[in-house]
Amino acid sequence: MNELQTLTDAVAAQSTVIDSAEELLRGLKARLDAAGTDPVALKALSDQLGAKTAELAQAVVDNTPAA
Numbered sequence: 001m002n003e004l005q006t007l008t009d010a011v012a013a014q015s016t017v018i019d020s021a022e023e024l025l026r027g028l029k030a031r032l033d034a035a036g037t038d039p040v041a042l043k044a045l046s047d048q049l050g051a052k053t054a055e056l057a058q059a060v061v062d063n064t065p066a067a
Helices: 003-037 039-062
Strands: none
Touching: 003 039
């Protein structure tokens, strides 16, 4: 029974990460369109995307079982 709960928790955690990544990607186009050609807005968006990419990469590492 404990293995089932562990697996259930792992699936829930993965679903949360996937849902967050999908939401980030959905909003990216709208933010790029809104930034237009404003270099300050584009730099801020680029910085935010870089930070979120790092967070996603770390979440993948944290939730990947060791070999």
